[in-house]
Amino acid sequence: MALTFHTGEVGVSRAEVTSIVADALRREAFTEALVATYVWGKGKRGTPRGSGPATLQKILAAEGLDVALAAAVTVLHEHGSQEAYAALHQQIPELGPSFFTKFLYFTGKTLPPANGPEPLILDRVLSLRLRSLAVTVGRETGHDPDGSVAAWVWADWNWSPHRYGIYLSFMHAAARQLAGTDSWPSDAAPDLLECALFNSAWEPSS
Template sequence: MDPADDVFTLLWRVLAWGSGSRLRQNGRRLAGIAADAARSEDVLRGAAELAVTGSPAEAFAVFRRAGRNELPGLGPSFFTKFLYFAGQGEPEHRCVILDRVVATALRERCGWDSLHPVGGWPASTYERYCDLLARWAQERDRAADEIEYALFTSKGHL
């Protein structure tokens, strides 16, 4: 199944996975999506398609335009999860998850200080981050999501 075929199922799965046991903010996220389901579907579909066929910056920009989030409750830390899972586990998929934990690890462990740890990142910053992880992955014969996971868990050597 192409992820853009059923974006609400994809979103539901990402919400379930990405929220953990706390489920915080999911009520707000779902209410915001339900308030304008047709527009939400268009945004989700466009982002899912570009996550597979376009650049990470293009996909990211669907969710964040003019410095604001397009869907209530879905900020960069969450919608990059959606972009990642739109890739259906393909190792060459360029969109990886970016959140404050990863941004902080990049800053503190790797000296990469162009990401502010609390977010508000523009699409161009997300693209540079994805390119960085892709480069590190290639240099280490790994997948980019393995590098992201190592940063997130602060385990292992990059």
């Protein structure tokens, strides 16, 4: 069956997508869960280069997609987020980290990892935010005065599983450090920090 797309804006919250993905996972409808997270990611989070309905059609037509998604769900639940990232990294043409980390993030809400931190979204916008922070720290400390190391570490896309693991460690540690401060809720989850960074709503104090 051919996919039909409609233009226009419809607001969908993270809670709603979490519910949709949870229902799809219960039915082992892994591709359905991916589509829900892909469509959500096309909203206010911006439009990564080369993405759109045509790209989604290519992803859905890829051989082995459902098997790869099912394997990643199992790996996430039985092992951890970095391992699940590795299970999807460079496995399906056109399905890059900016989108499959959204799938892992919402999947983790239903099936938390057995070990380590829960998955978070990592896309180009967040990578650029982290690069900016790294440039500032590198310049102030003298360890990376021209920002070249920051640019290499936080490239625009296709981050390695190791880099994703570092990202998760940083985000979860930063969220714990912020908890209870005057500007941060004491019970806030790390995905609030992810959202704040994406929307430029949070800047580190100097």
